[in-house]
Amino acid sequence: MTTLIEVPEAEPGIVAPKSKSKAGGGLGRYIVVRFFLIIPTVFILVTLVFFLMRVIGDPITASQGGRLPPDVLAQRIHDAGYDRPVLVQYFEYLGQLITGNFGTTITDRRPVVEVLTTFGAATLELSINALIVALAVGIPFGLIAAQHRDKTPDALLRFFAILCYATPVFFSGLLLKLTFSVWLGWFPVAGRASTRTELAMSALAAPSGIYWLDALRSGNFAALGDIAAHAVLPAIALGLLTAGVFLRLVRTNVIGTLGKDYVEAGRSRGVSEFRLVTKHAYKPALIPIITVMGLQIALMLGGAILTETTFEWKGLGYQLVQYLNARDFVAVQGIVVLLAIIVAVTNFIVDIIAALIDPRVRY
Amino acid sequence: MSTPALTPPRQPLFSRLPVVSHLKKSVGLQRGMLIVGVVLSGLFILTSIFAPLLAPYGYSQLSDGSGSFPTQEAPSGKHLLGTTVGGYDVLSRVIWGSQTALAVIVVSVVMSLFLGVALGLLSGYFGGWLDRILVVVADAIYAFPTLLLAIVISIVISRGQSSFWGGIFSCAFSITVVFVPQYFRVIRAETIRLKAEPFVESAKVLGASSLRIIGRHIFKNATRTLPLMFTLNASEAILTLAGLGFLGFGIEPTSAAEWGFDLNKALADTSSGIWWTGVFPGIAIVLTVLGLTLVGESINDLNDPRIRGRKRAGRTPAAPVTQSTPSEAGKP
Numbered sequence: 001m002t003t004l005i006e007v008p009e010a011e012p013g014i015v016a017p018k019s020k021s022k023a024g025g026g027l028g029r030y031i032v033v034r035f036f037l038i039i040p041t042v043f044i045l046v047t048l049v050f051f052l053m054r055v056i057g058d059p060i061t062a063s064q065g066g067r068l069p070p071d072v073l074a075q076r077i078h079d080a081g082y083d084r085p086v087l088v089q090y091f092e093y094l095g096q097l098i099t100g101n102f103g104t105t106i107t108d109r110r111p112v113v114e115v116l117t118t119f120g121a122a123t124l125e126l127s128i129n130a131l132i133v134a135l136a137v138g139i140p141f142g143l144i145a146a147q148h149r150d151k152t153p154d155a156l157l158r159f160f161a162i163l164c165y166a167t168p169v170f171f172s173g174l175l176l177k178l179t180f181s182v183w184l185g186w187f188p189v190a191g192r193a194s195t196r197t198e199l200a201m202s203a204l205a206a207p208s209g210i211y212w213l214d215a216l217r218s219g220n221f222a223a224l225g226d227i228a229a230h231a232v233l234p235a236i237a238l239g240l241l242t243a244g245v246f247l248r249l250v251r252t253n254v255i256g257t258l259g260k261d262y263v264e265a266g267r268s269r270g271v272s273e274f275r276l277v278t279k280h281a282y283k284p285a286l287i288p289i290i291t292v293m294g295l296q297i298a299l300m301l302g303g304a305i306l307t308e309t310t311f312e313w314k315g316l317g318y319q320l321v322q323y324l325n326a327r328d329f330v331a332v333q334g335i336v337v338l339l340a341i342i343v344a345v346t347n348f349i350v351d352i353i354a355a356l357i358d359p360r361v362r363y
Numbered sequence: 364m365s366t367p368a369l370t371p372p373r374q375p376l377f378s379r380l381p382v383v384s385h386l387k388k389s390v391g392l393q394r395g396m397l398i399v400g401v402v403l404s405g406l407f408i409l410t411s412i413f414a415p416l417l418a419p420y421g422y423s424q425l426s427d428g429s430g431s432f433p434t435q436e437a438p439s440g441k442h443l444l445g446t447t448v449g450g451y452d453v454l455s456r457v458i459w460g461s462q463t464a465l466a467v468i469v470v471s472v473v474m475s476l477f478l479g480v481a482l483g484l485l486s487g488y489f490g491g492w493l494d495r496i497l498v499v500v501a502d503a504i505y506a507f508p509t510l511l512l513a514i515v516i517s518i519v520i521s522r523g524q525s526s527f528w529g530g531i532f533s534c535a536f537s538i539t540v541v542f543v544p545q546y547f548r549v550i551r552a553e554t555i556r557l558k559a560e561p562f563v564e565s566a567k568v569l570g571a572s573s574l575r576i577i578g579r580h581i582f583k584n585a586t587r588t589l590p591l592m593f594t595l596n597a598s599e600a601i602l603t604l605a606g607l608g609f610l611g612f613g614i615e616p617t618s619a620a621e622w623g624f625d626l627n628k629a630l631a632d633t634s635s636g637i638w639w640t641g642v643f644p645g646i647a648i649v650l651t652v653l654g655l656t657l658v659g660e661s662i663n664d665l666n667d668p669r670i671r672g673r674k675r676a677g678r679t680p681a682a683p684v685t686q687s688t689p690s691e692a693g694k695p
Binding site for chain 2: 040041044045048049052053055150154155158162163165166167168170171174175177178181182183189298299301302303305306309310320321324325332336339340343344347
């Protein structure tokens, strides 16, 4: 997450001239107000998920019911405190969350925090890979479509964008697997790395969990190749899902800015169409893209659950489905709460970046 | 849909219907997109209505007069699209799947329309603490991964898998919870804008009740963007349903055919090169979503004067649009 925050530091040049008026204080105030808005968002989702999960019954009966004799079951429910009033449990859970205690999973009795850190890195890696694919496909194609507005390339690219949206990740994943792993044999079928690489990665001291980072740090280039081969198909499957959104956004916004007077002035001075698109119309069109990127994070996390299941990518989404099938609701609750926090924090960062770029956002 | 001040003669109802009026406005590429979308959506609806006639077998049929179906058989004369691991006929399940999808779309969109529009109107018109609470809750839900929320809710409602209507309703309700905030936001924003309009003011002066103002004056004007949202949400509903099915939280194969569930089962087949079990249900999803999205997309473009192509303006389309119509199309 911290890597994302570095972006605003590169931008103070844009903000500086405005700070002569009271905009500097305005920005500070905006950041503080916006920061405190994270709390109700997370709080509402935690509450919602907690009570939804308790509607089903207590977590121990849900996961172990039928497998344990009734008296043992009752004893375990009592030990875990699930026989107390729901409201008491709710406030206790909130208290635990504030201290960073997400509870212990019921099925494999691991601290939820440990599950989150182990598998979170894999999901982060997948999301970064996919985001790279999405931006690398979406932005240039969007520019091309805008430049050739209403002509054949535009029509084809817009159709491609809609197709990206219309294809579920698991279907594009299935097609990619079928074509490139089974028939052509270029890439492995599933997983994050081959068993040997996985062993090498887990043997490292203080691994970050992000495989390519670990491989680079330990100078293990054979492993790096293996990791890259495994990463290609999942990244494309998940990346294409958001690439279509970026393509459409870039197209619409660049078309909007291309109609502005200053672009027309540039055109009258003989600036080439290519330069008008890439230089003049492109930058202002980026602001809405950054704003929408916040919402894309949520879409991407949802897509990650499906991608991870398709490619047996052992990340948070894959694990979440395992826990859901095992009816381990403590683990599910922990993962959902973590994802809620991630979404809220990324939206916060995105809003701040948008405010830094465009002073009109602050109020 | 058209600028209200400039259309004095009232056209017949048919040509004022959302899609029909858009078709008349469209030209060239946009018209093509809209027509393809309408055709695909029409095919989808017809298939789901006539599924019992079109499908060669039942969705959970495992045998006929000549014995049980073979498993994982490649497409052949008897099973045009092959059979699955469990021995189901792929073609029949693809056709029956459209019925499940349509049922979920209708139930979920109707429920979320009703709830979202009602809450949006109330919240926008009355404001105050109710408005603040609803906005915060809607924003919290809106930002959250839709699929994740749908999974949690479907687990709570159906505790996993269930019967046809039970499954449909639990899927539809999960999708509804995700959609209500979207309708709510759009309608609320429109309501707040309309509240300040002179015609609402004059209705108030004349002594109209709040209920009448909301129901007559605001409702009609605030719901202009709904056809667009309807089509876009219908496609999202299909994707969510398929996602739920793919993860195993959908409808059981013996209760109904569901494309996402079939794709889940097909995943294991791919490594042995069996493609027909996954490709056909997948194509069904893509075509359906594509059709609905093309319709929605075209409506969106035609509502937005900056994007809309002009009908025979006499000049080349490269000329910038200079009309000063403010665009309030439902853009995120």
